[in-house]
Amino acid sequence: MIVTYNNTGEIGVVKDVAPDAIQKNAWSSVQNMVCQDAAIERINGHSENYGTPSIKPYGLFQVTTGTSIYWVYPGLAKAYTVTGSTPVHTDITRVAGDYTGSSSDRWNGVDSFFGTMIINNGVDDPQMWAPSTAATALVDLSNWPASTTAKVIREYKNFLVALNVTESGTNKPHRLMWSQPADPGSLPSSWDYTDATKDAGITDIAGSGILVDCLALGEQNIIYKEGSTSSMQFIGAPQIFRFAPIFTEAGMLAQGCAEEINGHHIVLTQGDLMRHNGVSAESVIDKRMRTWLFKNIDTVNYTKSIVVKSRSRKEVYVLFASSGSNNIDTAVVWDYSTNTLTVKDMPNVLAANSGIIEGASQNTYDTINETYAATSKDYTDTEYTPTMPRLMLATDDTKLLLDDDGNDFDGSQILAFCEKTSLHFGLAQQYKLIKSIRPRFEAATGTQIKIYVGTQALIDSPIDWSDAQVFTVGTDYESYFLKSGRYISIKFETAGGNKWRLNAFDVDIEPQGLY
DSSP: OEEEEOOTTSSEEOOSSOTTTSOTTEESEEESEEEETTEEEEOOOEEEOSSOOSSOOSOOEEEEOSSOEEEEEEOSSOEEEEETTTTEEEEOOOTTOOOOOOTTSOOEEEEEETTEEEEEOSSSOOEEEOOSSTTOOOEEOTTOOTTEEEEEEEEETTEEEEEEEEETTEEEEEEEEEOOOOOTTSOOSOOOTTOTTSOOEEEEOOSSSOEEEEEEETTEEEEEESSOEEEEEEEETTTEEEEEEEESSOOOSSTTOEEEETTEEEEEOSSOEEEEOSSOEEESSTTTTHHHHHHHBOSSSGGGOEEEEETTTTEEEEEEOBTTOSSEEEEEEEETTTTEEEEEEEEEEEEEEEEOOTTOOOOOTTTOOSOTTTOOOOTTOOSSOTTSOEEEEEETTTEEEEESOSSSBTTBOOEEEEEEEEEOTTOTTSOEEEEEEEEEEEEOTTOEEEEEEEEESSTTSOOEEOOOEEEETTTOSOEEEEEEESEEEEEEEEESSOOEEEEEEEEEEEEOOOO
């Protein structure tokens, strides 16, 4: 009896449903694999880019001029920028002295507000940087009110918006403050909400929890508290903005946990990954990975979570510190073009952002690190266009890493696997003898992939896994097993080696007795 599994990347991983009850083409566990063109394949790695940072980077921003691309990475006390295909790192800390934030004071801001970068750590005066040269130092934001800080500063239209404000030492966690609108090419001339001649203003946002963040969505600015969501919409004088509740039971888990995708926000709430258009919402992960995700987010370091998009692959990463971890070490990856989910290891991330990578070059004999026989790359080929924004990661071991690049994790092997467990093939009460697996891989000739088969007599008993059978692409046709059980598990795995794709596989089983 041959059972065929096609379209191996059609659904992705489903962890919240019992493995014997998930769809045929779903996987019960996946690590460092992605769904691509209806197949499942091992991911690319990440590689060090822009040289070694001068400080541990707790934030990551990008601003461009007519001729240069600058990445800015602030730390706890200093701030640096790096630019150039031959990277040059430059100290741009404010002249007034070191910053005073801690590791829990997350950097946020605006990559480019009419050409000026604005960064903010919530405890010091917001900083601005309009580079004429890389050596230009950060300075305090023009016209920012004295004795005032804000946890978050963002842009909306030609306004700057500050959330969770502290004035003269008094924290007002529900307070939203907006600036005078800026003329194109300039910064706001005032934040004085007491001046009747200005359009600057304040309001306290109702709803559950304190203010966390905001993000524009079309003509609205969506305001997120911990447990509720509101809209902010420009209506002109005298009120300037209209504020209205949207969701009374869903907010944002932590700062930086939303992205805009095709007219929707993707938001990590306190109990879901939600997609909404400012009116109605739906879960992205319910009945697939919602329960698993929130069981695995560390209960202390959940505020370090980040939602960020990888436009080059049409993916959204939900980055989080897993249980017991101090930094981000895991990502749930949602492919918004195929609506599939997978899981990926992350390198102790502190910050992430998408931007243009300077000096994006073609493959050369020096950069292709596989052997001539094994590589699937072409000389002078490129994996992305130079103008496509790429995902950059700032890490706890003081590195700037380009995601989805290279064949390993910055020199370390990639452990990648996909597995389907507790299969009963429609014969739940019957023992089955599994005889062989016939995979259809796409990979360089000579690539070796381990295949395992496991069996269970009872659905709640441990899986008895076989020894690995090594399948060599270009040489082998099938891998042989003689194991029997009521429930059968199958796993494909590599540690290091070349990239590979599993398009389909056949399982040769022989039904046995009802005993």
